[in-house]
Amino acid sequence: MLGILRPGPYVDIHAVLDARAVTPVFQPLVRIETGDIIGYEALSRGPAGTPWESPAALFAAARQVGRDAELDWVCRAQAYRAALEARLAPPLTLFVNMEPAAWRAGCPADLLPLLGEAQQRLRVVTEMTERAIAADPSALLAATASCRASGWGVALDDVGADPMSLALMPFVHPDVVKLDMQLLRRPSDPYTAQVVGAVLAYAERTGATILAEGIETEEHLAVARSMGAAFGQGWYFGRPVALPARFRPVAEPLRLVQVADPLPQQATRRDAATPFEIVSAARPLTRTTKELLMPISRYLEAKADEGPEPPVLLACFQDERHFTPATARRFSEMAAHAPFIAALAVNLPAEPAPGVRGTRLADDDPLRDEWNVIVVGPHYAAALVARDLGDDGPDRERRFEYAITHDRPLVLQAARSLLHWLNPTTQTGVPATVSRAA
Structure with a gap:
């Protein structure tokens, strides 16, 4: 049973949410080579003729009253409802947007039957944005793991809209990469070439699919082809409307490669081994002093300050006193153009240096050593990765057992583990407090 949409009146945003009064519209996704429709993206609208009709106003109002996560679930559930009622069945694919913070909130009880039926009958790709990993990386990783556990695909949306998307793409490991529409309008821009080059490299390495958004003209279509996009979306193919009464047969469905590393990805911080545990299980350990490890640490940190595509930098300092004023200056300078820099330590503040994401560890946290x-x-x-052997004496003579790896899957596994420790931020960018079991 799919349920019944309760009518208005909609006196405020609470009434809209209580009535689940969200209407989905659907934009076709097309295989560029043949023009065949292989699926649809669901987009949400509030009640017509109300202040909440536009999705921007709808989400802004829900956010103000603290019900934006619930709205996110409602939008997806109503998309599932419409797709099920229209019999949009595999091999057609339904794309839906998700804010990973909604995963942390959990699906409302009245929508669980819809979710269960969708998992059984629909072929879904859940779209995430690079904003999500910066705001709540743990929820993002958990949400993508949950999608893949259901046999659904994951897409990274708006790639190129922010330089952060290139560096964060390996963490999401999407099956589908959606190129931001602005890239089609600036094909000669050096930044466009940088984004496209990184996306092509990722697609070649993983088998992921490239989809270009915002195709409106023949020229946009030609540019999309030149960027390696096999699929397209935009007004050139159709505007967002209700699903058709009948669907054309799909000769070749969108391929979901279920991109994943050879090493498993933990779903939550409860399950996460520490970076040292992950790497030391696969690489031999060496013992040395802090003084001899410092040059290696500085060398790797400096990588966040190099080249046109600066990487993500994640660092553990054990205790706040090791995040020295000199370290703070160095990290702040890197943060001015690096996409994401995070530091973790006991007693470390939320922003230990301008632009640096801080996380305070408990005294008994496994990362403490x-x-x-x-x-x-x-x-x-x-x-x-290094672990303190607990020596007394001068700080620089403290001994550690350590390992270094450049094996990409192993590094990614360690990095994803560390991301589970980062607290989510609020809308103001201030880290919120979550439990150790988050």
Whole structure:
């Protein structure tokens, strides 16, 4: 049973949400080579003729009253409802948008039957944006793991809209990469070439599919082809409307490669091994002093300050005192143009240096004894993982057992593990507090 949409009146945003009064519209996704429709993206609208009709106003109002995660679930559920009622069955694919923070909130009880039926009858690709990993990386990784556990695909949306998307693409590991529409309008821009080059490299390495958004003209279509896009979306193919009464047969469906690393990805921080545990299980360990590890650490940190495509930098410092004023200056300078830099330590503040994401560790946290420096970019990956042996005496003579790896899957596994420790941020960018079991 799919349920019944309760009518208005809609006196405020609470009434809209209580009535689940969201209407989905659908834009076709087309195989560029043949023009065949292989699926649809669901887009949401609020009640017509109300202040919440536009999706921007709808989500802004829900956010103001703290019900944006619930709205996110409602939008997806109503898309599932419409697709099920229209019998949009495999091999056609339904694309839906998701804010990973909604995963942390959990699906409302009244929508669970729809979700269950969708998992049984629909072929779904869930779209994430690069904004999500910066806001709530743990929820993003958990949400993508949940999608893949259901046999659904994952897409990274608006790639190129923000330089962060290139560096964060390896963490999402999407089956589908959606090129932002602005790339089609600036094909000669050096930044466009940078984005397209990184996406093509990723697609070649993983088998992922490239889809170009915002195709409106023959010229846009030609540019999309030149960028390696096999699929397209935009007004050239059709505007968002209700699903058709009948669907044309699909000769060749969108391929979901279920991109994944050889090593498993933990779903939550509860399940996450530490970076040292992950790397040391696969690489031999060496013992040395802090003084001799410092040059290696500095070398890897400096990678976040190199080249036109700076990587993500994640670092553990054990205790706040090791994040020295000199370190703060260095990290702040890198953060001015690096897409994402995070530091973790006992007693570390939320922003230990301008632009640096801080996470405070508890005294008994498993990371308390680890010194980790992990660097992940579109074309480079490396990790230094070290564990304190507990020596007394001068700080520089403290001994560590450590390993270094440049094996990309292993580095990514360590980096994803560390991302589970980062607290989500609020709308103001201030980290929120979550439990250790988040």
